[in-house]
Amino acid sequence: MKSKIPLQVIEVLEKIEKEGYEAYIVGGCVRDLLCQKKPKDWDCATNAIPAQIVEIFPDSFYENEFGTVGVKVEPFLQEGSLNREHDVIEVTTYRIESAYSDLRRPDEVKFAKTLAEDLGRRDFTINAIALKIESENEEEYEIVDLFGGQEDIKSSIIRAVGDADERFNEDALRIMRAIRFHAQLDFQIEEKTFQALKKNAALISHVANERIKDELVKIILSDNPADGIDMLQKTGVLKFILPELENGVGVAQNKHHIYTIYQHCLMSLKKCPSKKLEVRLASLFHDIAKPQTKRGEGLNSTFYNHDHLGARIVEKMLRRLKFSNEVIDKVVLLVDNHMFYYNPEEVGEASVRKLIKKVGLGKVKDLIDLRIADRLGSGTPKAKPYKLRHLEYLIEKVSKDAVSVKMLKIDGNDLMQDLKLAPGPKIGAILDVLLAEVIEDTEKNSKESLLIRAKQLDGEDLPKLRQMAKEKIEEKKEEDDQEIKGKYWVK
Numbered sequence: 001m002k003s004k005i006p007l008q009v010i011e012v013l014e015k016i017e018k019e020g021y022e023a024y025i026v027g028g029c030v031r032d033l034l035c036q037k038k039p040k041d042w043d044c045a046t047n048a049i050p051a052q053i054v055e056i057f058p059d060s061f062y063e064n065e066f067g068t069v070g071v072k073v074e075p076f077l078q079e080g081s082l083n084r085e086h087d088v089i090e091v092t093t094y095r096i097e098s099a100y101s102d103l104r105r106p107d108e109v110k111f112a113k114t115l116a117e118d119l120g121r122r123d124f125t126i127n128a129i130a131l132k133i134e135s136e137n138e139e140e141y142e143i144v145d146l147f148g149g150q151e152d153i154k155s156s157i158i159r160a161v162g163d164a165d166e167r168f169n170e171d172a173l174r175i176m177r178a179i180r181f182h183a184q185l186d187f188q189i190e191e192k193t194f195q196a197l198k199k200n201a202a203l204i205s206h207v208a209n210e211r212i213k214d215e216l217v218k219i220i221l222s223d224n225p226a227d228g229i230d231m232l233q234k235t236g237v238l239k240f241i242l243p244e245l246e247n248g249v250g251v252a253q254n255k256h257h258i259y260t261i262y263q264h265c266l267m268s269l270k271k272c273p274s275k276k277l278e279v280r281l282a283s284l285f286h287d288i289a290k291p292q293t294k295r296g297e298g299l300n301s302t303f304y305n306h307d308h309l310g311a312r313i314v315e316k317m318l319r320r321l322k323f324s325n326e327v328i329d330k331v332v333l334l335v336d337n338h339m340f341y342y343n344p345e346e347v348g349e350a351s352v353r354k355l356i357k358k359v360g361l362g363k364v365k366d367l368i369d370l371r372i373a374d375r376l377g378s379g380t381p382k383a384k385p386y387k388l389r390h391l392e393y394l395i396e397k398v399s400k401d402a403v404s405v406k407m408l409k410i411d412g413n414d415l416m417q418d419l420k421l422a423p424g425p426k427i428g429a430i431l432d433v434l435l436a437e438v439i440e441d442t443e444k445n446s447k448e449s450l451l452i453r454a455k456q457l458d459g460e461d462l463p464k465l466r467q468m469a470k471e472k473i474e475e476k477k478e479e480d481d482q483e484i485k486g487k488y489w490v491k
């Protein structure tokens, strides 16, 4: 266990203890360690008050009213995370929280004397475990687990600390947190906690939309996003935060579907092949306007224009939840275009080029992922039908056409300045030959080697150069085509 804790964290704990205070690691990192997961960040709890912590670590900063001091340490890279370097460890004074008059945040923070009090104010048993390092022995540690958190981790259970009903009343964000942990950890919510979630679902309206969004994003990006959304629905939280999605509950579709609108939204999210937030959101929301656009009942009902109306509804929903413009724009674009028509017999390269131009090359791939989610989520088992594979093939083929002399590390000016070539068609022809050679071997794309090669080519006459470029490019295109076709199993 100790070997999994970064040295920097151990040093902080030991330094606090040396000054005669208690120091534990607590919360999410202990939970993750016990679940054999890699903790994202490291939180320490102590009976030292902020001023005393700052005294121990002169390089620390205390800028909030919650008793949390940021202790600067040598930057360390979290194991398994390539890009996030930690250089601050949060050390928080034991506290109890009192009076939550706005159901969101304690009116004041009261420091506590004991670890027991501090653990008692935490939300779920799995998050209320503390771990103490015994400095004398390398591998020794002590666990303080006053609420049966280890047992609940073993049984994969989310259970409120103390009286669940009271705890959700104190802080309604815990409602979202419970459901988020359900999706992230694939843990079941214990019955009393579940009943309390149901009873208090309406309290979620007191939580700021940004905070709801943060938890929703964690649900969507978890390994079980559809379970998370369905838990929001079962507890009655969904109708307060995403009433548009709730509208599809129990609404039947037509002969092409075996699921209701809501079930299909969930299944599409569940089957979404992409890990991107935007594509997952689009999978969940692509049919959001179906309840409003439904005309007729039974096998032949229709949903005309649900894609475009859906895009407008999704924009409103995401704006209300304070998503960034960047996310909103992408999701709206995907929902708006999710009905794009594609049939290999009728659609040619020009239409594919148009689609790429309309949504952008990167997003065509996302659009295909959305189509896959939509199809798999409709209960028909074909994973990636021939049609989509063919489209992927065409997209790759067409995107190759975009290859241009612009990607060369030199341009016409370089040729005129460095090689003293006169302006004229020969310059263009030399660049074409260079491009053909670079497409074949990207190593050749350096200014130095391109200039050397250009000098040689300058010895050839214009028709010869044109011929060389043409042959090389044709050859390369044919090769690529075979390769791409092989990749997507189309002939």
Ligand code: ATP
Pocket: 026, 027, 028, 029, 040, 041, 043, 121, 122, 123, 124, 127, 128, 171, 173, 174
């Ligand atoms: P994550 O892995 O997402 O960081 P976490 O459990 O560490 O999950 P944090 O928000 O980092 O969540 O909070 C750290 C700890 O603080 C929690 O494990 C929990 O003990 C406590 N905590 C956080 N938010 C609340 C809350 N709203 N009510 C009670 N305790 C909370």
Ligand code: MG
Pocket: 027, 028, 029, 040, 041
């Ligand atoms: Mg955390």
